[in-house]
Amino acid sequence: xxxxxxxxxxxxxxxxxxxxxxxxxxxxxxxxxxxxxxxxxxxxxxxxxxxxxxxxxxxxxxxxxxxxxxxxxxxxxxxxxxxxxxxxxxxxxxxxxxxxxxxxxxxxxxxxxxxxxxxxxxxxxxxxxxxxxxxxxxxxxxxxxxxxxxxxxxxxxxxxxxxxxxxxxxxxxxxxxxxxxxxxxxxxxxxxxxxxxxxxxxxxxxxxxxxxxxxxxxxxxxxxxxxxxxxxxxxxxxxxxxxxxxxxxxxxxxxxxxxxxxxxxxxxxxxxxxxxxxxxxxxxxxxxxxxxxxxxxxxxxxxxxxxxxx
Numbered sequence: 417x418x419x420x421x422x423x424x425x426x427x428x429x430x431x432x433x434x435x436x437x438x439x440x441x442x443x444x445x446x447x448x449x450x451x452x453x454x455x456x457x458x459x460x461x462x463x464x465x466x467x468x469x470x471x472x473x474x475x476x477x478x479x480x481x482x483x484x485x486x487x488x489x490x491x492x493x494x495x496x497x498x499x500x501x502x503x504x505x506x507x508x509x510x511x512x513x514x515x516x517x518x519x520x521x522x523x524x525x526x527x528x529x530x531x532x533x534x535x536x537x538x539x540x541x542x543x544x545x546x547x548x549x550x551x552x553x554x555x556x557x558x559x560x561x562x563x564x565x566x567x568x569x570x571x572x573x574x575x576x577x578x579x580x581x582x583x584x585x586x587x588x589x590x591x592x593x594x595x596x597x598x599x600x601x602x603x604x605x606x607x608x609x610x611x612x613x614x615x616x617x618x619x620x621x622x623x624x625x626x627x628x629x630x631x632x633x634x635x636x637x638x639x640x641x642x643x644x645x646x647x648x649x650x651x652x653x654x655x656x657x658x659x660x661x662x663x664x665x666x667x668x669x670x671x672x673x674x675x676x677x678x679x680x681x682x683x684x685x686x687x688x689x690x691x692x693x694x695x696x697x698x699x700x701x702x703x704x705x706x707x708x709x710x711x712x713x714x715x716x717x718x719x720x721x722x723x724x725x726x
């Protein structure tokens with residue numbers, strides 16, 4: 417890649433450059449490809465200002481947007497690098513919902529929230545690079561999906577809970593190992609590698625090629641960006657090391673537990689075998705005394721067919 421085509425990572429751009437209204441087209445393209453419908457950004461919501469921790473301010477961006485039905489939606493983008501990622505996602509969605517409804521407003525004013533987590537570290541087991549979760553209520557006995565009756569624009573309509581409850585997208589960037597063919601795959605490739613194809617037609621990426629060039633930043637911004645990338649690498653290394661140590665510790669504990677369990681099971685098996693041999697010897701003795709097999713069965717518990725074979 418030639419020097420002028422070194423592109424800024426998305427997790428940095430979304431926190432700095434893409435908050436500028438002139439750059440909304442990049443974010444709109446990403447959301448359009450991911451959600452599968454045209455998305456237009458209305459504004460970046462500055463809810464981060466009341467966060468208590470500095471880390472909170474820079475790990476989520478709330479976006480107010482309109483979808484293809486002209487409905488207002490709240491999109492929350494998280495660039496999470498934490499162990500408790502599920503709790504983090506839940507916390508972020510809850511804040512997005514409560515921060516964007518005024519006190520005293522009807523619950524009908526609650527906006528649909530899309531939570532998008534761009535994950536640059538290993539969060540667990542799974543074969544895909546993109547996971548999507550929705551809330552739905554399924555009949556325990558019938559298997560049907562519950563539809564909720566609600567009033568909308570003076571009309572009674574039925575809605576699926578998935579139309580109201582938040583939706584979650586987990587993008588496991590490091591798990592993407594395909595040749596990018598679709599617009600979504602081109603976006604994931606950029607998220608992972610920072611590479612944007614010169615001939616890309618994916619919504620948002622063509623604009624990103626013009627606006628997210630590393631060498632277009634001033635020197636201070638470049639240094640801040642380099643420091644951010646270094647911090648990401650250190651954090652990922654720490655998490656990776658902790659995970660490896662945890663796995664090794666678990667393996668050692670498992671081996672020790674297995675040995676203890678093996679000894680205990682061996683003792684139990686030995687006792688059981690001893691009792692069985694004792695029953696067989698007792699049965700042989702009683703059989704030599706011409707005691708009926710039915711009586712021997714009642715005393716020893718051995719099957720009659722086994723007693724007959726003695």
